Amino acid sequence: AIWFTTAQGLDGPVYGAADNWNGIGIFFDSFDNDGKKNNPAVLVVGNNGKLVYDHPNDGTTQALGTCLRDFRNKPYPVRAKITYYKKTLTVLINNGFTPDKEDYEFCTKVDNMIIPQEGYFGISAATGGLADDHDVLSFLTFRLTEPGQELVTRFLSYTSQSW
Template sequence: MGVVNVVLFLSFVSCISPQAWNTYDYMKREHSLVKPYQGVGTSIPYWDFLGSTMVTSNYVRLTGDIQSQRGAIWNKVPLSVRNWEMQIHFKVHGRGKDLFGDGFAFWYVKEPMQTGDVFGSRDFFTGLAIIADTYSNHNGVHNHGHPYISAMVNNGTLHYDHDRDGTHTQLSGCVAKFRNLDHDTFLSIKYVHDTLTVSVDIDNKMAYKDCFTVNGVFLPTGYYFGVSAATGDLSDAHDIVSLKLYDLTTPDDDILEDRANIMPSALYMEPPRDHVDDPKPSSLSVWKQLVLLVFGVCAICGAVFIGGLFYVKHKEQQRKRFY
């Protein structure tokens, strides 16, 4: 009977369609962050923290709505999965109505746990960054709105140009108005068979909407996940509610090549362009400019008045010649 049962089971499994394989049932716990967060004391299993990060019962706050903060959370376990999806439940909110910033970034990089100037993490990184930029500085030649989500692949040699929103080195990007919403907001980063797809769920419809898709993206295994955020002169609160990593490997996948030692690259990444500085603003303060304006107006009026006096005197001299 035991042999018969095994044969029947194998026959049943062989009849299952590949489309029926539900990869979303396989969440990788060691790469995921879900409530309740607390482990022993204030620590969370598999995760480390940096900077201003604060853990509460409902969210992990990377920065508060306070100027000049940097915070990050980093996974301790290197990724061995070739095809994956990270779903981020997040919230960005603050008191600013027209001016706010700076934003947050999702990382899959070789060098975790390092602070820097790129949304709280290091520049010249090695790996993948998905950047959610909320600060509209109106610099550069781009004409997109904000908040703006973009992707960058780096081999450790490229500089993220914050003043140009990274548009000199991005793979692609889209505008996503995720800030100060009353409902839940989600970001999905999916990497399957060298294709990167970024989607958002920010319309309270419980469905992801494509932001962009880029083919020909080559990422190694063995790197680390993280999320960081930063504020500057402007600020926002950047909260992470959950991070869920799914293994998208399916039974019908062929044996995949070893990706442990390849260098991150992309076939269609925009080449770095020369940095073009914006016109230098006037060094004069508003009050000095106002004083100069008033002085200029007075000088013009004085010149007109003096010219009028000379004109009247000239006319009087002409009349005297006829008498």
């Protein structure tokens, strides 16, 4: 799962992370818990901190966007390109059948998506009765701006303490 939440992640039952998160989760679900043959799938689930994840239905009752994508055991790394711009979240998937890193297919789009203005990115995973293996090879973030607009940069300050 890939997360953007208002609080740092904690361990829990939702793909290895805590339930009742405030933000968004993009889930790569490789096991068909409900037996409806609707997995492996990619799901987008938003939460205001009050939603309890619907495990028996693989989250499909809460998904704002979803697509069926077999992302397991491919000859090349499977890639996800997740873009949030002007309240629209778009998920594209590179299927892992080609070494072309830019060969993406549309997965899902969520319009009028409101996410926290500030938060934490996270990656988590968990397994149930079926063991699985997923490797995160890289995680990159970029800021999008409209052409002609300057990027406003915020500087973070911190104090280093020697022990």
